[in-house]
Amino acid sequence: MFPKNTGHRHAEQAVTIHQPTPLAPYPAAPIVPVQPAGVPAVTSIVLPDGRVITGYAIDPGQPEPVTAKPVVSRAAVNIALGGIGFGAVCGGLVLLTTFIAALAALVQQLIILAAVIFGGWIAVQVLTTCRGRGATTVNIRKAVIKRNHFHG
Structure with missing residues (x-):
């Protein structure tokens, strides 16, 4: 794009156009068949009737070892152990009381x-003490009280 004419005279600049330079083709490396580590080799099997079957030989996968499941779950064992502990504590409290x-x-x-x-x-x-020192014997007589007067 050209700059807008603002009324001033500008010196015109030369426009340079660059053309891309093509790169030289890269020499192709020789292709060597390499068997990837994860892919098995191709094998051919001849059947008894003469047919040939070609394919990958795949090792049968080893099944994961079956872990023996416990007969009782861990939660049940924990609950049982907690109950036994609680019972032991309660027995101790009963003995304490x-x-x-x-x-x-x-x-x-x-x-x-x-x-x-x-x-x-x-x-x-x-x-x-009373008998050893010569105790004083007090005879109590029948006292008669008549009309607020003591007769003894």
């Missing part, structure tokens, strides 16, 4: 035993 109840009963029996022994000791002390 039984132990606490037995300990409380033992403490109660010890308190009662101490009260009986201490009460007996006090009774023995009181009774032996």
Whole structure:
């Protein structure tokens, strides 16, 4: 495209056109038949009736080894183990509460035993003290109270 005429005189520039230069043909490399690593070789088989069959020899694929499935699923085993653990904990808690109840009963029996022994000791002390020192005998007579007046 030519520039617009803006009213000024411009020196005209020479336009150079470049033609592409064709490249020399690249020499073709000799083609050597190479068997790719993943593709088996072509083989031919002659049948008993004389026909020839040509094709790829494919090794039969080895089936994947069958992994033995467990008889019981892992989830079931985990649930069972959790139940056994819970049962063991509950049994321990039952034993703990039984132990606490037995300990409380033992403490109660010890308190009662101490009260009986201490009460007996006090009774023995009181009774032996009164008789040993020449006790005073008090005869209690029948008192008659008549009209708020004591007659003794």
